[in-house]
Amino acid sequence: MKIDGKVIETFYDHRQIRCIPESGGILLGKLFGELLIIEQASVPGSDDKRGLFFFHRNKKRAQTIVDQAYRESNGEKAYIGEWHTHNEKNPEPSWLDRSEIKRAFKKSKLNFDFIICIIVGNDSELENLWVGYYAGDKIINCQRIISSK
Numbered sequence: 001m002k003i004d005g006k007v008i009e010t011f012y013d014h015r016q017i018r019c020i021p022e023s024g025g026i027l028l029g030k031l032f033g034e035l036l037i038i039e040q041a042s043v044p045g046s047d048d049k050r051g052l053f054f055f056h057r058n059k060k061r062a063q064t065i066v067d068q069a070y071r072e073s074n075g076e077k078a079y080i081g082e083w084h085t086h087n088e089k090n091p092e093p094s095w096l097d098r099s100e101i102k103r104a105f106k107k108s109k110l111n112f113d114f115i116i117c118i119i120v121g122n123d124s125e126l127e128n129l130w131v132g133y134y135a136g137d138k139i140i141n142c143q144r145i146i147s148s149k
């Protein structure tokens with residue numbers, strides 16, 4: 001899996017380094033052979049519900065972003081999952097996060113047969129991203145991530 005440098009910047013810009021609400025959004029990307037490339041992360045808007053320990057994104061705006069990206073990339077760039085921040089150094093998905101990943105996998109119109117969940121910690125190291133992969137069986141923590149900074 002490769003994460004575009006712009007996406008990494010978006011994550012870092014929204015780190016919970018102070019007592020600020022959780023941030024989050026959707027992830028868009030494409031498959032290049034066997035390599036999954038995460039190309040875009042949407043940022044929070046005023047229509048999202050945010051708290052210190054939760055983030056609920058606005059569905060309608062997310063769909064608009066997905067549709068637009070799909071159009072502009074001639075159907076290459078698609079929805080691949082969700083991201084949000086945690087106010088901890090080495091983030092781990094909560095019980096709720098895990099059930100939300102599974103729910104999103106079932107409920108979303110997916111272009112691929114898996115969904116990605118990224119949790120952004122409040123440190124500046126790439127290792128402090130928690131990246132999960134779910135394809136209907138178990139949630140797998142992905143270890144091999146490259147950043148194109």
Ligand SMILES: [Zn+2]
Pocket residue numbers: 084085086093094097119
């Ligand atoms: Zn969480």
